[in-house]
Amino acid sequence: MTPMRAMVIDDSRAMRMILKRIVTKLSFEAVEAGDGKEALDLLADMTEVPELALIDWNMPNMNGLEFVMKVRAEPRLREMTLVMVTTESEQSQIVRALAAGAHEYVIKPFTEGAMIEKLALLGLVPTGANS
Amino acid sequence: MSVEVEVDENDLAEMVEQVWEAYLDPEGVSPLMQTYDENQPSEVHSSVSITGSWSGHIVYSSSRAAAQRAAAAFLAMELEEVSEEDISDTLGELANIVGGNVKAMLPPGAQLSLPQVVLAPESSARYPNTERISGVYGLWEGEPVSISMWQSSTDTKEEGA
Numbered sequence: 611m612t613p614m615r616a617m618v619i620d621d622s623r624a625m626r627m628i629l630k631r632i633v634t635k636l637s638f639e640a641v642e643a644g645d646g647k648e649a650l651d652l653l654a655d656m657t658e659v660p661e662l663a664l665i666d667w668n669m670p671n672m673n674g675l676e677f678v679m680k681v682r683a684e685p686r687l688r689e690m691t692l693v694m695v696t697t698e699s700e701q702s703q704i705v706r707a708l709a710a711g712a713h714e715y716v717i718k719p720f721t722e723g724a725m726i727e728k729l730a731l732l733g734l735v736p737t738g739a740n741s
Numbered sequence: 742m743s744v745e746v747e748v749d750e751n752d753l754a755e756m757v758e759q760v761w762e763a764y765l766d767p768e769g770v771s772p773l774m775q776t777y778d779e780n781q782p783s784e785v786h787s788s789v790s791i792t793g794s795w796s797g798h799i800v801y802s803s804s805r806a807a808a809q810r811a812a813a814a815f816l817a818m819e820l821e822e823v824s825e826e827d828i829s830d831t832l833g834e835l836a837n838i839v840g841g842n843v844k845a846m847l848p849p850g851a852q853l854s855l856p857q858v859v860l861a862p863e864s865s866a867r868y869p870n871t872e873r874i875s876g877v878y879g880l881w882e883g884e885p886v887s888i889s890m891w892q893s894s895t896d897t898k899e900e901g902a
Contacts, residue, residue: 621855622837624830627816628764668837668853697841702849718838719763 614734615639615660619649619677620695621669625718629664629695632725636735638662646672650680659687662734665712667696667703675710682711691732695720746795746874746892748846753877753888756842760835765814765881773879773886781878781885784808787832787858788868789840794850796893798868799840801832805860807884808832829858839888870894 616638618629623644630640641660643649646669653659663681667674674694681687693714694707704715714728729735754775761772786802803811805828812823812831833856844851868891876889 622830622834624812624815624827624834631817668841668855670855697838697844697853699842699845700849718841719760721763721767 612658613637613639614662615641615658616662616664617641617643617649617652617660618664619643619646619669619674620664620666621645622666625666625695629725632722633662633664636726636729645669646674646677646680649677653681653687659690661689662691662693662729664693664695664716667694667698667707675707678707678710678712691734693728693732695725746847746890748843748875748890750875750877752846753839753843753875753890756839757877757888759842760838765811771882773877773881775877775879776885778878779873779876779887781887783862783885783887785828785832785858785860786862787836787856789836789856790854791840791844791847791851792854793852794848797871797874798891799836799843800868800889800891801836801839801887802862802889803832803881803886804884807881807886810882810884811835825860829860832856833858843890 616633618626618640620626621644626642633640643652665674665677678692681690692712693716694712695716697718699717707715714732716725716728757773766772783802784805785808786800788798788800790798808828809820809823812827813820815831816827837856840853844853871891871893874890874892876887878887
């Protein structure tokens, strides 16, 4: 069976490493990008679209919100599950991200357990994967 | 624009606790022990700036040993594997996380900068026309760590006007 793939998009290498560790533990194959533009460039070259993208908000070149809007405007990428993973925790920002097409929103700092629970809610990992 | 800042030491301490629980001490065995010593030494620091409805900086500073330990915990590495880049990345992300959470407590219209990291003491930092308004100071496994909040004096002056 082909493993599911997750794209980890964050300008912080440290945060990419944390997220990569979590998704790898959940048997995803991880692909990293340092900003929204790099992520879109990588997606353009992929024949198979990753099932999941974990997206920071504040990044240089192209921020996470712009990335979400670009993905939602591209039919080929429609099936991607988009999760914002960010310090932007104001209600208005959460609403903007969800309105733009993000499926879930995780606020930093997050525990590994909290992230896994969110992914389980999205049906991307088995419920109880955290235990 | 003038705003009354409602982020105090307790709020910062709560954020610090969350960061420790999530990344630096998930087992809950080595919390940051507060010393309340505003003059404790630092060897490295990182910061994010906030502009808009409030102007100032959030600064994370620590000893080099604490920074190395933070990177090891953050990146799930052995201490001896930690590189300068790992320390720099981790310090930047810690400032970003605390800064982002502070921003969420400010009136709408605040913007957060990307983090800056300086592998030199906080005292070498130049934040002209700022005033420290809040901070958490402590020891983590015996090493100094602090998170402080500096308000631009233009904001302060406006508040007093």
